[in-house]
Amino acid sequence: MPALLTLLIVAIAAAGVAALVIAVVLLHRDGRLDARRVAVVGVLAAVTTVAAVVGVSALQPGPAPAAEPGVAPGSAITVVDAPVDIQLPTLALDD
Numbered sequence: 001m002p003a004l005l006t007l008l009i010v011a012i013a014a015a016g017v018a019a020l021v022i023a024v025v026l027l028h029r030d031g032r033l034d035a036r037r038v039a040v041v042g043v044l045a046a047v048t049t050v051a052a053v054v055g056v057s058a059l060q061p062g063p064a065p066a067a068e069p070g071v072a073p074g075s076a077i078t079v080v081d082a083p084v085d086i087q088l089p090t091l092a093l094d095d
Helices: 003-032 033-057
Strands: none
Touching: 003 033
């Protein structure tokens, strides 16, 4: 599930940045592109990028917990008080 949410966040951020690029191109064509509008678009692009990075990093898994001392990672400790027969009944071969 985190991979799907990561993909969704990146897609939304890419769409937002694409919309900002389209807005800059349209403002440039109309001749209404001035320094203030460029600064606003730059700030919006930076905020969009930071929000995407923070969202994706929030979905990343955290570090693994430390292993208990005296127990090797990946090992199991089994305590058996009495022998247990866990063999399942099988079908006869004559069928």
